[in-house]
Amino acid sequence: MIVMLRLREGLVGLNRRSPPHYGQLLLVIVLGFAMWSCQSRMGAYYRELREAVRTGCERSGEVATVLSFLPYAILENEQLLQLCGWVFNVAALLWLSQVFLPWSSWLSAASFTAVLALHWENTTKLSHNMHAVNMFMIILALWYGLYTKEIRAALADGRFWTTPLCPGWMPALCVFYLGVVYGAAGLAKVSLSGLEWVNGVSLQLWVFLFGRERPLAEFVLSRRDFAVALQAVTLAAEIAALAAIFWRHLRIVIGLVLIGFHLGSTLLIGIPFVANVILLALVFLPAREAIDGFVRRRLRPAVPFAGVRSATIRGRLRVALRSRLNVFGQWQPASTNCVRIRSADMESCYTSVPDSKANTR
């Protein structure tokens, strides 16, 4: 009975739409990390590293990425990687500006995946610090792709921020993905090593190899019981992340523990997973509820109007800019008859509403 109730609540939640503030915050953060990662993979350091690998190492012959089916001549083409990087940079900026939807969103997700995949195809070691960013970008691209009509209409009418455009399934997929990521990591440890993984020695070994100069390293290296405790908490939190997909209160606890795990591993071993820490905070902790609540208190009600149109490019750009910056609906059209006006009259159509709490209900 409780399971059925929870299932019903979950389905209702998937159908619920809210204003796009939370989704936009996720989008900015995800694209920010992606652009930083893309720039670094395109840069001289990694370019030279890939060149050295291509000339000095043997091909593994294994399937490594979703692009592994391509011929080696294509996978090893450095110009292709650079081109995908530039396509991503441009597409991401267009997506952030809400232009050329949904193509900018799909192109961003596809080109970023291609850049990273091509990079891993030309290296001798894999890092997992951009997997979550990549998959979140795909989720956000799905949102934009499936809601293009509504988003474009809302942008054209200047009511993007006041319209419920963010479906409940978007943050739900983010929760699902992070739960699966950490759950899979925990299950991988158990399936390879069993509960023997919690022996403290392996953590001491990794700390010795990667972080013996770091603060607290000496403490971990000299106290195996402390290392065992850290490994036990980590493994329990990772496996519990699977249950946290379905249970909100557990998710908060597991989110805090996993954030602590990442901060600890950065401190002890020097492996930064900054993106994962921020995504965990936004997805596993009640950030969405906090943001939705904050927005609800500040949001002005949407004023339906025929839409502001301008005959000039400058006027249209100004409308587009205001539409995107009108985060709390603070700029309202003065009249419902503002149609087909020149740009000189644009100011009279938008007035800044005084910040009065009495007017917000």
Added chain:
Amino acid sequence: MDPQSPGSDQFLMRRGEWIAILLFVALNLAAPVAQLELYPFSRFPMFAGTPTHVAIYRVTDPSGRELPTRDFGLKLNSDDNPPRAGHGYLPPPTLDEIGAVATPAAVRAWVEERLASGAASVAFVEVTRTVYGPASDGSFGPVTREAWRIHTPPQKDETRP
């Protein structure tokens, strides 16, 4: 409030949304089961092993000058992921893998092979190995230290009658 009534935040999901959600969930569950690493899908197996010991090698020439361990295949492969998974190329071959400590005979044979193929133009090299592992008092540190002098094998004279 009824779904889709004015002011309601409840909407009925469209078929396309259901398909997208189910496809996303299915791919993220099925792909890692089928393949350990298939970027952007993964089973996230990093640090899944339980290595207990690690060896650090040092190679010097007859004058005591340190030589790159990479040239002798003794540079530590510090990858925490399963081997051959998730990357298109293999790392340079090395005898020094985390959790695996080679026997002295294996080290000698390995270095001799590299000296014979011209890793260094010296008569011999001094190879020092420190193995780190768990101590009985709960700490982690050096447990053994060994050193070998390994001579360059003589070149086979191909013109010998």
